[in-house]
Amino acid sequence: MPSLFERYTLKDSVLKNRIVVSPMSQYMAENGVINDWQFGHLTTMARGGSGLVFTEEVAVAPEGRITPFQAGLWNDEQAEALAKAARLIKQNGSVPGIQIAHAGRKANANRPWDGDAHIPAGDSRAWETIGPSPISYGELLPRVPREMTIADIQRVIADFAATAVRALDAGFEWLELHFAHGFLAQSFFSPHANKRTDAYGGSAENRRRFPLEVLAAVRKVWPERLPLIARLGVIEFDDPQLDAEKIADSIALTRAMKAGGLDMLDVSLGFNTPKARVPFEKPGFLVDIAADIGRQAEIPIATSWSIFTPDQADAIVREEKADLVMLGKPLLANPHWPYFAAQQLGVESPSWVLPAPYAHWLARYPRDEHGRSIVPARDRVHRTIPD
Numbered sequence: 001m002p003s004l005f006e007r008y009t010l011k012d013s014v015l016k017n018r019i020v021v022s023p024m025s026q027y028m029a030e031n032g033v034i035n036d037w038q039f040g041h042l043t044t045m046a047r048g049g050s051g052l053v054f055t056e057e058v059a060v061a062p063e064g065r066i067t068p069f070q071a072g073l074w075n076d077e078q079a080e081a082l083a084k085a086a087r088l089i090k091q092n093g094s095v096p097g098i099q100i101a102h103a104g105r106k107a108n109a110n111r112p113w114d115g116d117a118h119i120p121a122g123d124s125r126a127w128e129t130i131g132p133s134p135i136s137y138g139e140l141l142p143r144v145p146r147e148m149t150i151a152d153i154q155r156v157i158a159d160f161a162a163t164a165v166r167a168l169d170a171g172f173e174w175l176e177l178h179f180a181h182g183f184l185a186q187s188f189f190s191p192h193a194n195k196r197t198d199a200y201g202g203s204a205e206n207r208r209r210f211p212l213e214v215l216a217a218v219r220k221v222w223p224e225r226l227p228l229i230a231r232l233g234v235i236e237f238d239d240p241q242l243d244a245e246k247i248a249d250s251i252a253l254t255r256a257m258k259a260g261g262l263d264m265l266d267v268s269l270g271f272n273t274p275k276a277r278v279p280f281e282k283p284g285f286l287v288d289i290a291a292d293i294g295r296q297a298e299i300p301i302a303t304s305w306s307i308f309t310p311d312q313a314d315a316i317v318r319e320e321k322a323d324l325v326m327l328g329k330p331l332l333a334n335p336h337w338p339y340f341a342a343q344q345l346g347v348e349s350p351s352w353v354l355p356a357p358y359a360h361w362l363a364r365y366p367r368d369e370h371g372r373s374i375v376p377a378r379d380r381v382h383r384t385i386p387d
């Protein structure tokens, strides 16, 4: 039976455990170039002991950035900075992964802490957004995107492939295509956003075409020996009937992606409509859906959302509901979550999920998540280096 701290092998990549730092946008890049903030952030995440660390969403083209501060990978300067990030993740004991994306109609917003809303047209930081159809997301993101022409579609597909080549050259070992969260590929897949009447819209088969063509273009340039995965939004939580259809469509798309060379599905949310009522408060609310899709499409599964405790994460792996557990906010709250998880799950020498300069001392003087010693005072050994 697999467990959270068991190794995981996919293609030629071996992860030391099943904990993954989920992609988390930092919105701190300048002209798409990541900087000291992300170097510190990704180093901290890698040191924390997770088996795989994903960068934030990295845009394949300037107009595909969620905010003007989004990381990008369409030029050499951006590639150089991301290569440094990949090196830092490896040096600190983890495997580097990158998520690549185009934000489509959700692009060109302010940062979440600056209000999250679309930058108004006419503002010097505004750019034209594109999407499958001239339909806005609504509420804070009211901008109507320009309907993409076939030439636009081909250009963005080529952008994904070019970014994948740069990601490989930069040293990343896992590549995740972002087909979720209402961004461009997800909005082609979604009847909420895609009302096209050509080969890219209408039937479920046509709505699958854009993500499948992106995958095919990337598959040609990403080596077979390394994992190529996709994050797919499989449910909206807006309407039970539509949700059931969306899950069925997602299984069909996943089967087609698997036939097209996809190695794993990262199950996530659609976020195509502000009407969604996602049950964030319910622990692991997506896990059973993810497990079902994995079984039906016969593909390895990663998933995230409201997975809080080590027991919960371990049970997901032990019950074979997912192969990898992607964590976001728990790792922001505590980047050393894997150390405490290893303690709580009774893993042998738990501190050694961390690098030696931390592990050695915590092996000698174990700490709980509050920093309190968990060795009874009578067993403490006096050392020349103070506790």
Ligand SMILES: Cc1cc2nc3c(=O)[nH]c(=O)nc-3n(C[C@H](O)[C@H](O)[C@H](O)COP(=O)(O)O)c2cc1C
Binding pocket: 022, 023, 024, 025, 026, 056, 057, 099, 178, 180, 181, 231, 268, 304, 305, 306, 307, 326, 327, 328, 329, 330
């Ligand atoms: C600060 C922050 C930034 C995020 N940025 C991204 C992103 O760039 N790409 C993505 O696919 N998901 C992003 N997410 C979603 C996470 O990857 C993850 O799926 C989500 O937070 C659910 O996991 P959690 O409940 O453990 O936080 C972000 C989440 C947070 C908290």
